[in-house]
Amino acid sequence: MNAFVGRNRLILLAYAGMVVLLLVTALFSPGFLSASNLRSTVVLAAFVGIVALGQTFVIIGGGIDLSIPWVLNSAAIVMALLCGSQDAPLMWVMPLVLVGGAMVGFVNGAGVAWFGVPPIIMTLATNVILQGLILVLTGGSPAPSVPGVIKFLAVGRVGGIPVIALIWIVLTLIATLLLSKAAFGRHLYALGTSATVAEFSGVPTARTTVLTYVFSGLTAALAGMLLTGYSGQAYLGMGDAYLFTSVAAVAIGGASILGGSGHYLGTVAGALVLTILTGLLPALNLSNGALLVVYGAVILITVSIGSEVFAGLGGRLRGKGRA
Amino acid sequence: MTVSMAERRMETAQHEARSDWRGKMLDRAPFLVACLMLTAIVTTYGSYQTGVFTLDELNLDTSASMTLMLAATGQTIVLLRGGIDLSIGGMISLGTVIAATQFGETPGSVAFWSLAILAIGLGVGALNGMMISLLRLQPFLVTLATWSILNGIAMIILPTDGGSVPGWWVEFGYMQLLGIASPVWMLLLLLVFWTWFRATQLGVAIKATGSNEKSAFLSGVSISRINVATYGLSGLFASGAALFLTTQIGAGSPTIGKDYILPSVAAAVIGGVSLFGGRGHLAGTLIGAFILTLIGNLVFVLKVSSYWQPVASGVILLLSVLASSVAERAAKARAS
Secondary structure, eight states, X not given: OHHHHHHTHHHHHHHHHHHHHHHHHHHHOGGGGSHHHHHHHHHHHHHHHHHHHHHHHHHHTTOOOOOHHHHHHHHHHHHHHHHTTOSTTHHHHHHHHHHHHHHHHHHHHHHHHHHOOOHHHXXXXXXXXXXXXXXXXXXXXXXXXXXXXXXXXHHOEETTEEHHHHHHHHHHHHHHHHHHTSHHHHHHHHHHHOHHHHHHTTOOHHHHHHHHHHHHHHHHHHHHHHHHHHHSSBOTTTTTHHHHHHHHHHHHTTOOTTSSOOOHHHHHHXXXXXXXXXXXXXXXXXXXXXXXXXXXXXHHHHHHHHSTTTXXXXXXXXXXXXX | OHHHHHHHHHHHHHXXXXXXXXXXXXXXXXXXXXXXXXXXXXXXXXXXXXXXXXXHHXXXXXXXXXXXXXXXXXXXXXXXXXXXXXXXXXXXXXXXXXXXXXXXXXXXXXXXXHHHHHHHHHHHHHHHHHHHHHTTOOHHHXXXXXXXXXXXXXXXXXXXXXXXXXXXXXXXXXXXXXXXXXXXHHHHHHHHHHHHHTTSHXXXXXXXXXXXXHHHHHTTOOHHHHHHHXXXXXXXXXXXXXXXXXXXXXXXXXXXXXXXHHHHXXXXXXXXXXXXXXXXXXXXHHHHHHHHHHHHHHHHHTTOOTTHHHXXXXXXXXXXXXXXXXXXXXXXXXXX
């Protein structure tokens, strides 16, 4: 039990923080704990959570994916343009868009793993290239209608539970199995801890790296399609906010940006914390600017708690850290 | 016997000289690729448009690139240290917002607030460096957090684009000396600054820390002090970029800064600055900034949709980073 707490200290802290935040918010705005409000919070958090799934894998592997905004945006636009308001084409459009997202991820991963391009630059380049291509494709105008099925998936309910929450739960289960039970998870943590050691221990580092970016492309594309159902249209720039929130959710969830640690279950708490904060601030009569300040402070505080300095003096005693 | 020994020695010397020359070329490959790309862009631009090879055009293009150049100068220093600074986006927004709300009509007030903005940039940057050292945090996350905080403060001060600066302040970019506009003089000043800075103790220490932190530390470099100086300078240049930007937009914008975060990294990388630290030169970064700005002109004269601009800059970024990665591998191969 103690070992469990020790290993998952940061993840448990993220959940504890979330509960405290929830109670504080309920104190300031009594309506916050109502079923309808909790439901809408979970729906918003689900989008962040789904996007951050791929980002979690990439970050555990020691990389970062900056291409999420326009992979998400491209998926939304392409899906809305191909389907319009019709449901039938989704049969082939959804798989097509998911494969497209995976392919962008593959290009990112290939650049990082096989050509030695730094992740920041590789994913930044694919992001601006996709941005330009989508602008050229649409001429800058939004795609105004989306299929009913997508709307159902994004805002519909089954037995009082939002459908997207169910999707999120299924994805969380899959991610947890991959990270904790599958060979992929073991390879990923080894890769993120030390690529050289992993390589010499027979871990297929290149394949694992590429896979993380493929996952990230997949989840960004999925989130993009679902998000159109929430906003009722696919517009340009709808993915921009998700770069910051996906990285922030992972960081708040306790993963080290250096790779090798963290878990998607932490990211889930991170996504919930970020979303609850957006709900808390109107209750306190604070502006969007204040929200950004709070976001920054929360990131600083959580990563400080996770740093070696606070994790006991271990790093200093082992003499492995920087001066 | 002796003859063949001497011959062999000479052959080895020649071989070494040749591989040394090749090594130097490979080291500079990213920079040379950037120069080639700039030449190609300017030549294409010049063959579609008259008057490209004039002083007026240089004045205009430098003026259009200067905000990015200033931001990218700070970013270059941080990249040489082996870090990254995302907070410059927040600092640029905050700087324009403070200027647009606080500048009075008198030169005294403008001078006071300009200095205040520069001091804030320096202070916030130093704070970044301190947090990175003392709390042992990753630069990416620390500066992501301070970007958010600075951006938030900017939005609290001025929720939407607006405010104003004195009319004479906006004239700054058009001021000329000997037919050369002020941004071009600033460009020259940046190069002079760099020539001086890279040879100073601090400049050498930053680069040494970027190439190998452990050996720099063992040679007596204080890493915490280097971090404070590095990120402090980056913040200072970001606030300088903000001030220059207000002379162009004549107002404040709480969101404009984010347009410079990743382009500043891109400009440096296109110019051959390594993201792994320790390798690069400001001249490369400035060429990178020119390339990113001129792609816009090129797209315009080629009469294709301006939406192709991001595609072109992405492709150029990929090409240059591939050149860097080839150079990096060659350097590693020689070192081992």
